Amino acid sequence: MRAVVCYRGARLFHHLLARIVTGVRGIESNTVRLPISITEQELLAEIQLMNSAPSVDGLLVQLPVPQHIRERVVCDAVAPQKDVDGFHILNIGRFCVDEKSFMPATPAAVMEIIRRSGVETFGKNAVVCGRSKNVGLPIAMFLHGDASHGNYGGDATTTICHRHTPPEQLKLFTKSADIVITATGVPKLITADMVKEGVVIIDVGITRVPHPHDPGKTVLVGDVDFEGVSQKASLITPVPGGVGPVTVAMLMKNTLLAYTKEIKFPLHN
Ligand SMILES: Nc1nc(=O)c2c([nH]1)NC[C@@H]1CN(c3ccc(C(=O)N[C@@H](CCC(=O)O)C(=O)O)cc3)C=[N+]21
DSSP: OOOEEETTOOOOOOHHHHHOOOOSSSSEEOOOOTTTTOOOHHHHHHHHHHTTOTTEEEEOOOOSOOTTHHHHHHHSSSGGGBBBTTSSHHHHHHHHHOOOOOOEEEHHHHHHHHHHOOOOTOOOTEEOOOOOOTHHHHHHHHHHHHGGSSSTTTOOEEEEEEEEEOHHHHHHHHHHOOOEEEESSTTBBBBBGSOOOTEEEEEEOOOEEESEEETTTTEEEESHHHHHHHTOOSEESSSSSSSHHHHHHHHHHHHHHHHTTOOOSOOOO
16 A cells, blocks of 8 residues: 655654554555646646556645645645645535545544544534634534534534634633634634533644744644643543544544445446
C-alpha cells in the first residue's frame, strides 16, 4: 500500500504514518514539496500524475494553497477514489446525502472521540463554533445527522455559531449546550462562565501563540480556556494531544479504505 501526500509541511502525517501503521506491508508515505510559486496548472499536473499512478492509493494536498491557486479546483482535481481528505465535491455531496464517501478526517476524529467516550448525543443540544467548509460545517453535519442512515449521525439538536454571532448570543447558546465543539482559531473563546456544569467540550482550535516564558518559541493552543472550563466539564479534549492525533488516525483509516476500494465510484452501477 502506498499513500502519497502532496503538500507543504506534511511532517506530522508522514511521521505518524511511518510509525503507527504496521500491517504486513504497512503504509508507505511520501511528501512532495512544491514551490509556493507553482502555477495552478503545474499543481494540477502533479496531482494528475498521482491520480494515474497505480502504486498510489491515496493523496492529499496540504491546505491552505497559495492565494493565486483556486482551492476548490485543486480539491476537485484529486481522483475521488483516492481523496483521503474527503474534500472532493463528490465526496462532500455524497456525505451530505448519507451515501458512502471518504469522511473528512478532523470531523471524523471529533465523532470518534465522542463515540468512544460514550457521550450521548441523541436528542442533546450541541453547539458548533465555526463554519469552515472543511471542519465546522461537516462536524455540524455529523452531529445533527440521522444515525439510522448509517455513518456517524449524532441525532443532536445542532446550533452553528460563527464570527457574526454576537458574544452575548454565543453565551446563551453555549450555556444551554450539552456538547460544545469549537473550531475557530480564537484562543480563549470559550470560558468557564459560558458553559454549564457537566458539559462535554471538544476543542478543535489550533493556534500558535508566543511562548509565555520563552520568547522566540511558540506553543499550540486551542479555543478553550482549559484551566477554567475543565473545572466544569465532564469531558474536555486538550490541545495539543486531543483531536489532532485522532485526525491523523482517521487519515490513515481513509488510506486503508482507499486501498481496499470499499467505497464505490461511481455510486450507481
Ligand atoms: N488537506 C489538508 N488536510 C488536513 O487534514 C489538514 C490540512 N490540509 N491543513 C492543515 C490542517 C491541520 N491539520 C492537523 C492535523 C493534525 C494535527 C495534530 O496532530 N497536532 C498535534 C500537535 C502537533 C504539533 O505540536 O505540532 C496535536 O494536536 O496534538 C494538527 C493539525 C490537518 N489539516
